[in-house]
Amino acid sequence: MDVLAATSVGPLSERARRAGAAYAGPGSGPGRTPSGPRPIAFTGGLPDPILLPTAALAEATASILGRDANAALQYGGVQGWDALRDWLAGHCSIIDHGTLTADYFCITNGSAGALANVCETFVDTGDIVGVEAPSFPLSIRTIRSITPRIESIPVDDDGVVVDALERTVVGLAGSGQRMRAFYTIPTFHNPTGSTLILERRHRLLDLCRRYGVLIVEDHAYSELWFGDEPPPSLYSLAEGQGVIKIGTFSKIMAPGLRAGWCQALPPVIAALVATRCDMGTSPLLLRALEELGRTGFIDQHIDRLRIAYEHKRDTMLEALQSHCSGMARWNTPTGGFFIWVTMTEDIDPKTLAAAAREEGVTFVGGQAFFAEQATGEGHPMPFAPNNSRHLRLAFSNVAEDEIPEGIGRLGRAMARAAHA
Amino acid sequence: MDVLAATSVGPLSERARRAGAAYAGPGSGPGRTPSGPRPIAFTGGLPDPILLPTAALAEATASILGRDANAALQYGGVQGWDALRDWLAGHCSIIDHGTLTADYFCITNGSAGALANVCETFVDTGDIVGVEAPSFPLSIRTIRSITPRIESIPVDDDGVVVDALERTVVGLAGSGQRMRAFYTIPTFHNPTGSTLILERRHRLLDLCRRYGVLIVEDHAYSELWFGDEPPPSLYSLAEGQGVIKIGTFSKIMAPGLRAGWCQALPPVIAALVATRCDMGTSPLLLRALEELGRTGFIDQHIDRLRIAYEHKRDTMLEALQSHCSGMARWNTPTGGFFIWVTMTEDIDPKTLAAAAREEGVTFVGGQAFFAEQATGEGHPMPFAPNNSRHLRLAFSNVAEDEIPEGIGRLGRAMARAAHA
Numbered sequence: 001m002d003v004l005a006a007t008s009v010g011p012l013s014e015r016a017r018r019a020g021a022a023y024a025g026p027g028s029g030p031g032r033t034p035s036g037p038r039p040i041a042f043t044g045g046l047p048d049p050i051l052l053p054t055a056a057l058a059e060a061t062a063s064i065l066g067r068d069a070n071a072a073l074q075y076g077g078v079q080g081w082d083a084l085r086d087w088l089a090g091h092c093s094i095i096d097h098g099t100l101t102a103d104y105f106c107i108t109n110g111s112a113g114a115l116a117n118v119c120e121t122f123v124d125t126g127d128i129v130g131v132e133a134p135s136f137p138l139s140i141r142t143i144r145s146i147t148p149r150i151e152s153i154p155v156d157d158d159g160v161v162v163d164a165l166e167r168t169v170v171g172l173a174g175s176g177q178r179m180r181a182f183y184t185i186p187t188f189h190n191p192t193g194s195t196l197i198l199e200r201r202h203r204l205l206d207l208c209r210r211y212g213v214l215i216v217e218d219h220a221y222s223e224l225w226f227g228d229e230p231p232p233s234l235y236s237l238a239e240g241q242g243v244i245k246i247g248t249f250s251k252i253m254a255p256g257l258r259a260g261w262c263q264a265l266p267p268v269i270a271a272l273v274a275t276r277c278d279m280g281t282s283p284l285l286l287r288a289l290e291e292l293g294r295t296g297f298i299d300q301h302i303d304r305l306r307i308a309y310e311h312k313r314d315t316m317l318e319a320l321q322s323h324c325s326g327m328a329r330w331n332t333p334t335g336g337f338f339i340w341v342t343m344t345e346d347i348d349p350k351t352l353a354a355a356a357r358e359e360g361v362t363f364v365g366g367q368a369f370f371a372e373q374a375t376g377e378g379h380p381m382p383f384a385p386n387n388s389r390h391l392r393l394a395f396s397n398v399a400e401d402e403i404p405e406g407i408g409r410l411g412r413a414m415a416r417a418a419h420a
Numbered sequence: 421m422d423v424l425a426a427t428s429v430g431p432l433s434e435r436a437r438r439a440g441a442a443y444a445g446p447g448s449g450p451g452r453t454p455s456g457p458r459p460i461a462f463t464g465g466l467p468d469p470i471l472l473p474t475a476a477l478a479e480a481t482a483s484i485l486g487r488d489a490n491a492a493l494q495y496g497g498v499q500g501w502d503a504l505r506d507w508l509a510g511h512c513s514i515i516d517h518g519t520l521t522a523d524y525f526c527i528t529n530g531s532a533g534a535l536a537n538v539c540e541t542f543v544d545t546g547d548i549v550g551v552e553a554p555s556f557p558l559s560i561r562t563i564r565s566i567t568p569r570i571e572s573i574p575v576d577d578d579g580v581v582v583d584a585l586e587r588t589v590v591g592l593a594g595s596g597q598r599m600r601a602f603y604t605i606p607t608f609h610n611p612t613g614s615t616l617i618l619e620r621r622h623r624l625l626d627l628c629r630r631y632g633v634l635i636v637e638d639h640a641y642s643e644l645w646f647g648d649e650p651p652p653s654l655y656s657l658a659e660g661q662g663v664i665k666i667g668t669f670s671k672i673m674a675p676g677l678r679a680g681w682c683q684a685l686p687p688v689i690a691a692l693v694a695t696r697c698d699m700g701t702s703p704l705l706l707r708a709l710e711e712l713g714r715t716g717f718i719d720q721h722i723d724r725l726r727i728a729y730e731h732k733r734d735t736m737l738e739a740l741q742s743h744c745s746g747m748a749r750w751n752t753p754t755g756g757f758f759i760w761v762t763m764t765e766d767i768d769p770k771t772l773a774a775a776a777r778e779e780g781v782t783f784v785g786g787q788a789f790f791a792e793q794a795t796g797e798g799h800p801m802p803f804a805p806n807n808s809r810h811l812r813l814a815f816s817n818v819a820e821d822e823i824p825e826g827i828g829r830l831g832r833a834m835a836r837a838a839h840a
Contacts, residue, residue, distance in 0.1 A: 003687040008662035009542060009634050010600065016541040016695040046494050054489035061481050069474035073674035074466050109529060112699045120565075121436040122429060125545070142697040145540075180430065214429050242428035254493035258702045267423040275436040277562040279532045282678045282702060 014125070019145035039360045040406030045190060045251075045337050046397040051308055052254050056297050060288035068287065076283025079273045080107025080261070084286045087293035092247070092263060095223070096236035103266040104240075106273050109281050111220050111248035111260040115139055115183070118216055118244050118262065119146040121275040127180035128172060130213070132160050134369030134390070136190045139183060139218065150371045151179065157331060159196025160184055162203045169211045181214040187222035187230045188336025191369045191392035195334060198231040205238050215243045221336035223252055223302055226310035230335060240265045244272075249289060251337070252302050257285045309337070309396060312403065316395040319404045323411030327418060328391075337396035340366075342389060347417045349388040355413035361406050366390025434545070439565035459780045460826030465610060465671075465757050466817040471728055472674050476717050480708035488707065496703025499693045500527025500681070504706045507713035512667070512683060515643070516656035523686040524660075526693050529701050531640050531668035531680040535559055535603070538636055538664050538682060539566040541695040547600035548592060550633070552580050554789030554810070556610045559603060559638065570791045571599065577751060579616025580604055582623045589631045601634040607642035607650045608756025611789045611812035615754060618651040625658050635663045641756035643672055643722055646730035650755060660685045664692075669709060671757070672722050677705045729757070729816060732823065736815040739824045743831030747838060748811075757816035762809060767837045769808040775833035781826050786810025 004012070064072050079085070085102035093100045108114040123129060123146050131140055133152035144150060151172075153165045169179050184204075186196035196204070208215050217234045235245040248260035259281055262272055292298050313332075316339055320330055328343045343352070349365065356362065367388045398406060424432070484492050499505070505522035513520045528534040543549060543566050551560055553572035564570060571592075573585045589599050604624075606616035616624070628635050637654045655665040668680035679701055682692055712718050733752075736759055740750055748763045761783075763772070769785065776782065787808045818826060 004691060007660070007685040007688050008629065008632075009664065009684070009688050010632060011542075012691060013540065013542055013544045013695075015544075016691060019540075019695045019697060044495075049490040049494075052489060052493045054485055054493065057493070058482055058485040061485075062478055065474055065478040065481075069472055070469040073472045073474065073477070073676035074469075075464075075675045109698050109701070112697055116697060120433065120439075122431075122433055124433045124435075138697055138699070145695070145697055209428065212428075212430060240427070244429065255495045255699070256493035256703045258700070264429070265427040268427050268429050271424060271432060271436060275433075275439045275565070277439060277532055277536060277558055277565055278529050279558070279675075280678070281529070282705060283676045285702060285705070 015145050018148055019141055039357075039362045040398060040402050040409065042361065042363045042393040042395070042398060042406060042410075044397050045394055046255065047251060047305075048308065048312070048396060048399075050399075051305060053292070053297070053301055056292055056301075057254070057257075057288055060291045061284065063291065064284060064287045072284040072287050074283070076280050076286060078106070078276045078278065078280045079269070080105070080280060081283055081286045081290060084290040084293065087290055088247075088261060088263075091293065091299075096233055096245075096263075098236060098239070100263070104263055104269060105261050106269050107281055107286060108260045108262060109258050109278070110250055110255070111218060111246045112138060112142065113258075113281075114246040114248070114260045114262045115142050115216065115218070117272050117276060118246070119143060119181075121272050122214055123147055123180055128177060130165060130168065130179050130182040131371055132184055132189070133371060134191050134366065135183070135371070136185065136218070137368050140371050143183060144371075152371045153182075155189060155192055155194060157192075157194050159186055159189065159194050159200055160204070162200045162207065165204065166207050169207060169213060173211060178211065179213045181216055182208060183216045183218065184234075185218045185220070186234060187219060188224065188333060188338075190221065190336070191338050191364070191366075191390075192340040193331055193333030193336055193338045194340075195230055201231060201234055201237055205234060205242075209238075209242055213242075217243055217245045219245055219247050220251055224305055224309055224337070225335035226306060226313065227334060235263060244268060252305065253289065253292075253298065257289065258282070259285060259289060312395045312398075312400050313339070315400055315403045316393065316407060319407035322404075323408050324414060327411070327414040330393075337394050339393045339395060341391040341393055343391070343414065344418070345389075347389075347414055349417075352413055352417035355416040356410065359409035359413045361409040361413065363410070364392045364394075366392065435565050438568055439561060459777075459782045460818060460822050460829065462781065462783045462813040462815070462818060462826060462830075464817050465814055466675065467671060467725075468728065468732070468816060468819075470819075471725060473712070473717070473721055476712055476721075477674070477677075477708055480711045481704065483711065484704060484707045492704040492707050494703070496700050496706060498526070498696045498698065498700045499689070500525070500700060501703055501706045501710060504710040504713065507710055508667075508681060508683075511713065511719075516653055516683075518656060518659070520683070524683055524689060525681050526689050527701055527706060528680045528682060529698070530670055530675070530678050531638060531666045532558060532562065533678075533701075534666040534668070534680045534682045535562050535636065535638070537692050537696060538601075538666070539563055541692050542634055543567055543600055548597060550585060550588065550599050550602040551791055552604055552609070553791065554611050554786065555603070555791070556605065556638070557788050560791050563603060564791075572791045573602075575609060575612055575614060577612075577614050579606055579609065579614050579620055580624070582620045582627060585624065586627050589627060589633060593631060598631065599633045601636055602628060603636045603638065604654075605638045605640070606654060607639060608644065608753060608758075610641065610756070611758050611784070611786075611810075612760040613751055613753030613756055613758045614760075615650055621651060621654055621657055625654060625662075629658075629662055633662075637663055637665045639665055639667050640671055644725055644729055644757070645755035646726060646733065647754060655683060664688060672725065673709065673712075673718065677709065678702075679705060679709060732815045732818075732820050733759070735820055735823045736813065736827060739827035742824075743828050744834060747831070747834040757814050759813045759815060761811040761813055763811070763834065764838070765809075767809075767834055769837075772833055772837035775836040776830065779829035779833045781829040781833065783830070784812045786812065
């Protein structure tokens, strides 16, 4: 803080000190300047550049500006444009087998803005919030910026371990405390790719209902399923009671639109809207999205994405089989952007990191996804004890024809780290 | 809260309860359905629709999407695109007679996002923050959402009354308390249109330096000057020490771009960026702005706006002279969007509101701009005792040829309210 003291602005707030981690999401850091060959990047949870709906967005923005510039360029309100929320209501009513209306939605600055809005509206400093271990680091940071009291609940191949959540919730209740909210990514989880099985969904809902735990259900990836549709959302199973569902256009359209949403019962949406002081997101971009929703483009685009990302997942799975067998195991995600790799004990993670840099391949080390470096807070951690034994590989952003070469480099790096 | 109880999401946070006012900025409410003639609206601090840079933005967005779609549609980082911050650095170095670089800026979701970012980074719940009385209601809401302890400092025709601020700050210090920050709109103030005179700027800086009060300086309107350039910013006089300056593209380009910024010494900017968990604003829109900055369009556009808004101000002043003389007095703002009207004692504000509705003219009543309805908190309030005796008239958004008719309606409504 010496450097801040020289600016005469005074001390940081508690929130700033809690939030002030290095990680601020993809694209936030300085550019990498690798010394070896150009790395093949399996890092960011980003769409494939060739799958971005560029032409459609160019056409839609031009059409909006030609037709309705004043509405697109003035303030658009905090809740977001009615017609886009109408479209979302129709779209999400099919997904969640419900009869939603525009009042069940507010538009946010991506799902990051949605989670911040939920935390600011329903979580006080000092409240206890449960997160999955592992989970999306930016979400952990958002929650920590609101409250320092975070409980980590392990995830396995069937999603979050509800028994472990129950032990934590019941343990807290035993000492007169309550878990205020539980943040979960039940479908095509980031980073593990796992999906919460139906039986656990019911048990999770029952548990949270009994103990008054608000469920914050992040569905960033859930429309990108391969093969069979995933199980019903927690929101739909609960008919909205006690659940706020978060969605985003970042993965099904483009992150650069900064448009996500909260889906909840109308009084909850009203509370979320009343808490915000941000004057909303860009009405120009929301109108472009509405046009592409109404004309059917978004639905067709999602169909294309499912096929394309499934193919990329298969390419990565085949390459892993060819190059990493015996050195690691991995799951077969049924949707989303990620494969979660668990290396054998004889691979040293630090040596691997150095070797991967030299080989020219990047990924995100598993330790980035845990709220605590320390493990074993009274319940079993299936991915513990050494979180750095895991890697998250994103097959989404890399060019498909680079995947075999990139996984080949990863395999060579693993082999070097195993023999180190 | 009965209606929320039925949703099983639990209680609102303290922040939500503090923030949960009805006012959420222009465009946030339901549409008006007036029963009389279509009202002429002097309400919103919005640009004139015919002055929105629609064609330039259409061209710039098309050009960016054609040339650099991937960068424009992926995540762009929390601090905002380097090249736009480079342009801002050059642009603001001229305004503030400094040698700023991109490191002195972070891009935010409008100036609303900038103020929220500043408060979240430097203000804790329970801290005391000073605001002007009157001030911009959304800013008051943002501050109140962070801390309930707000001190109102009166504004007169020469800007905030520094003597009154000094009495408050010294009084707090006498009881071992500190004003953590002071939020001010020193130039073309919203709602009064007044500009802080140079002598008071120096005294304000000296006071805040002595007592460790962070100055948050909102410059939403300050580039839109008529005639002479306004006095130097507090930031420039202090060479950045103890000051964070807030700016926005909303008034000089378009609110719908949702792009504003903080200008501060680089370690302060680093702290602001590290506190955010929102993954930034739309890189597509930031790149369009950068293109229009780099090619000189924005500077030329600001020149056009100065001429156009000065003309509209003059039209409104003439109409006030013709229709409201003897019933009210008003200032002559030297920039910005607003004229502040103070009615004589014999006009009943409630009767005026009803008569204005019938005549078909809208404005914002003065009481909306005060942190407290109660007045006289130990220092003189030049605009007290009856804040509803004031009206804010925006000449910016209304069509210029409707201004005389609208002010004529206002004059008729005042006459009716005076004889009531």
